[in-house]
Structure formats: C-alpha cells, structure tokens
Amino acid sequence: MKRVVITGLGAITPIGKNTKEYWKNLLNGVSGANKITRFDASKFKTQFACEIKNYNPLDFFDRKEARKLDRFSQYGLISTKEAIKDAKLDFSKLNVNRIGVIFSSGIGGFETFEKEVIDFTKSNFQSRFNPFFIPKIISNGLSGQISINYGLRGINYCPVTACASSTQSIIQAFNYIRLGKADIIISGGSEAPITEASIGGFNSMKAMSTNNENYSSASKPFDRNRDGFVVGEGAGTLIIESLDSAIKRGAKIYAEVMGGGESSDAYHITGTHPEGLGAYLAMESGLRESNIAPEEINYINAHATSTGLGDLSEIKAIEKLFASNLDKLQISASKSMTGHLLGGTGAIEAISTCLSVNTGIVPPTINTTEIDENIPNEINLSLGKKSTKEINYALSNSFGFGGHCAALILKKYIRD
Structure with a gap:
C-alpha cells in the first residue's frame, strides 16, 4: 500500500475567500452569519445564513463562462484553482492519465434549478429553458468541469451522501491512491444552498435556527439553548497525492492521510x-x-x-x-x-x-x-x-x- 499525503489546499467560505483568510478568521473566532442578502427572506422563519461576503463571479470568471456555471460550480472551481497553485502542480510535466478528480456536492445546482422552474411557470409554461440548464444542475458537473479545465484523464466522479459527501470524496481519493490506481486526485466538495426553496424546505423540517435577533451567535454547538443549524455556502479542495509523487516533485506536505x-x-x-x-x-x-x-x-x-x-x-x-x-x-x-x-x-x-x-x-x-x-x-x-x-x-x-x-x-x- 502506498502512503498518501495532502499537498495543496483551496477554500472559499463565509469567513474567507481563500485558505489564508479562512484559517485566520477561524482562529480568531469570526462568525460568518448575516442577514440574507440574496433575496427577500422576510417571509421565512429563518432570515439569516452564512453567505460568502461580497461575492462577484466576474472577479473570477469572464461573463460568458459565469453564465454557464451554477454558483456551486463557481465556488468549486475557485477553490480548486487555489489548491492547484498551492500544490505547485504543473500538469504539462505530469502523467494526466494518473491524475483524477473526486469532487462532491450534496444538492448540486439548486439555485439554477429553482430559478429556471420559477421562470418557466411564471411564463405560463411558454418560456424556453436555458440550454445549460441540465449541465448546470447535475452534481457531477463540477467534477467533470475540473477534469475538462485541466485535461485530467484519471478517475472522475461525484459521491453524493448529503453532508458526508466531501469527506467521502477525500476518503475515496485516499483509497484510489494507496492502491496505486492514481498518483494525484483533486478532491473536495462545494455547495450553494442559500435559496428560497432551500430555506423554506429546511424551515418546514424545523432543522434550522430561527434566532433572527441574535443571528451572529445562532450557531452554538453543544449549547443547551441551541435551536438548529445555520446554513452556509462555499467550497474546499484538497490535493491528495501519493507520498512517492510528492517527494519526487519536491512538494510541501501538510499532513498524511491515514485512513x-x-x-x-x-x-x-x-x-x-x-x-x-x-x-x-x-x-x-x-x-x-x-x-x-x-x-x-x-x-x-x-x-x-x-x-x-x-x-x-x-x-x-x-x-x-x-x-x-x-x-x-x-x-x-x-x-x-x-x-x-x-x-x-x-x-x-x-x-x-x-x-x-x-x-x-x-x-x-x-x-x-x-x-x-x-x-x-x-x-x-x-x-x-x-x-x-x-x-x-x-x-x-x-x-x-x-x-x-x-x-x-x-x-x-x-x-x-
């Protein structure tokens, strides 16, 4: 069995739009909760979430590219670009047939699905669906897009197990590499669930906090007064690599994956x-x-x-x-x-x-x-x-x- 390590990190989160910001604010105990700005949430029991602050897709993509990508795919591509840069991966010098992508999303392009269906019904079922509708909503679309963007021809798929999805992606990447089936796998997960249907659905389940008056402190794990989770959005990418490959490249190693x-x-x-x-x-x-x-x-x-x-x-x-x-x-x-x-x-x-x-x-x-x-x-x-x-x-x-x-x-x- 091969030893497996982590050689690159990338993140876009409610408390930081890159790994350095995320880690700094995590250590400083910064709350990412705020009033929902993306739509009018006044009709819902929960009116706050952990949004990514001041996000503009045109800061990361050209207008044409951004239109083809649901928000969850945008987040995943942003974190992946950072992780690849962090790991100093030069794909022109590597065997791309042995580099894969295992990348998750629990619900995929939920925002796109919601918007397209609402627009269709508002038009009295006369409007045309966006030709990118299906590619934008499927959960595996992001793993495919990462593979296409970087020309990676190894294993490529998207585990979907709700909130366990991206941890299982990392575990599966570890398994493929230790068995010698790949040298490097780009792994992680992305989600963009702050939409009206999502908030309404979780509210109906009574799963989310409704502490609108004290939203910045509403997520309080283990507290006797906790009243539900606070939904967030973002993505994280880890470069999972065999130790042999990492040493050969002279890569920095953050940690070893044991199992x-x-x-x-x-x-x-x-x-x-x-x-x-x-x-x-x-x-x-x-x-x-x-x-x-x-x-x-x-x-x-x-x-x-x-x-x-x-x-x-x-x-x-x-x-x-x-x-x-x-x-x-x-x-x-x-x-x-x-x-x-x-x-x-x-x-x-x-x-x-x-x-x-x-x-x-x-x-x-x-x-x-x-x-x-x-x-x-x-x-x-x-x-x-x-x-x-x-x-x-x-x-x-x-x-x-x-x-x-x-x-x-x-x-x-x-x-x-």
Whole structure:
C-alpha cells in the first residue's frame, strides 16, 4: 500500500475567500452569519445564513463562462484553482492519465434549478429553458468541469451522501491512491444552498435556527439553548497525492492521510441515531484501518451542527470510543463560525483539521456559553478562543441525511 499525503489546499467560505483568510478568521473566532442578502427572506422563519461576503463571479470568471456555471460550480472551481497553485502542480510535466478528480456536492445546482422552474411557470409554461440548464444542475458537473479545465484523464466522479459527501470524496481519493490506481486526485466538495426553496424546505423540517435577533451567535454547538443549524455556502479542495509523487516533485506536505471510516446509522432519513451508533462505527473503523488506538487521537473536528439530537449523538459516540482518554482529547466545532455547508462542509473541515495537525493550533468553538447538561464535564470543547496542542493524529467527522457517516483520520507528517 502506498502512503498518501495532502499537498495543496483551496477554500472559499463565509469567513474567507481563500485558505489564508479562512484559517485566520477561524482562529480568531469570526462568525460568518448575516442577514440574507440574496433575496427577500422576510417571509421565512429563518432570515439569516452564512453567505460568502461580497461575492462577484466576474472577479473570477469572464461573463460568458459565469453564465454557464451554477454558483456551486463557481465556488468549486475557485477553490480548486487555489489548491492547484498551492500544490505547485504543473500538469504539462505530469502523467494526466494518473491524475483524477473526486469532487462532491450534496444538492448540486439548486439555485439554477429553482430559478429556471420559477421562470418557466411564471411564463405560463411558454418560456424556453436555458440550454445549460441540465449541465448546470447535475452534481457531477463540477467534477467533470475540473477534469475538462485541466485535461485530467484519471478517475472522475461525484459521491453524493448529503453532508458526508466531501469527506467521502477525500476518503475515496485516499483509497484510489494507496492502491496505486492514481498518483494525484483533486478532491473536495462545494455547495450553494442559500435559496428560497432551500430555506423554506429546511424551515418546514424545523432543522434550522430561527434566532433572527441574535443571528451572529445562532450557531452554538453543544449549547443547551441551541435551536438548529445555520446554513452556509462555499467550497474546499484538497490535493491528495501519493507520498512517492510528492517527494519526487519536491512538494510541501501538510499532513498524511491515514485512513477513513464509513458506515450507516440505518435509523432515520434525517435524524441521527440517539446513541450515535453510525458515528461510532465510522470512527472505530477509521481507527482500525489506520492501525491507531483511540488513545493516540489528540483532536477531533466535530460534525456538531448545533441541532439538539445530532450534537448529543456524536458526543455519545465519542464518549464511548474515547473513554480511556476523554480528558486529554480536544474537540472543536467550526460550524459555529462557518455554518453548515452541507455537501461542502467535510472539505473545509478537512482543510482546517489538516492545518491544525500542521500547526498545532486548535480553532475555537464560539457562541457556546451554557454547555448541554448531558455532555460530560471532562470533555474539552475548545470554547471561546484558539489553543495550542501537540497534534500527532486528528479526526474529522461528517454525517449526512440518510444516515451516512464518515470519519477522516490525518497524521502529522514527519519526513523519514
């Protein structure tokens, strides 16, 4: 089996339009929540979200290109361009037949779908659909576009498992490379779900926070007063590469990918298992595959969406699996700042986990002031401010509607 590493990072998020800005604001505890500016949200119970601030597609694409791309594809192409530059990939000097793309989106071109259907019905079913309608809405369109843009002829597909999607993309990239089927895979996820139908749909499920008066602190994972998640948007890209390839190129290495666990809650289409059975299995199988004992994990980037059942089920799984070192383990919840990017969330959280391993800095969990009484006192939730910690191994969790569970394990890279 080949060793696998991360050699490039790219991000566009509600708290930063590149990796450097994202990481800086994450460490400083900046909230990405704001009143929705993209449409009139006054008719909805939730009137805020974590939008990307001051986004203009013409800052990144020419007008003709921008018209052909849904917002989720734009975000993914932006983060990918940054990651490729960060990794110093020169495709003219590499075997593009062994470079692939595994890139996710949970719901794809939702904004395009909504607009086109509304325009069609408003025209009394007389208007013509945009010829780019289908290519813009399909979730795999982004992975295909990345491959086309850079002429990459290796494996190319799009795992779709709701909020676990991009973590599973990274895990699958790891698997292909360690088996010797590819040298480099561009992996990650993107989502642009801040639309009227999305807000209305999540409101009807009673899944989102409705704390409109205090929106900047509405995402409060593990807090006894949490009332639902805050939706966010953006994308994250990681360059996943064999260690042999990285060394041959003289690439910088952020962290080593040790393994990933995948499982199913097999419980409910939207709710997590109350005892966190799927979460436990994903983390446990990831540790087993990586040949790591629970005591060796120093930090967990929790899925922690700020929902009543979800936060507690994850804590129960962590409490069970890491019982022997619970008081030494550090946990943080970056969704308190970025909101929940659905299919893109695993990618940006893998980036922050990677940077924590690389730098030994743990971002804070913000907004949480009264810890849920069901959470054990010995659990360190990294409240309020960043902290330093020696991190040899870290774990990043992602769980999606449908019961999909994924856990990614990273290791601090030390040159032999």
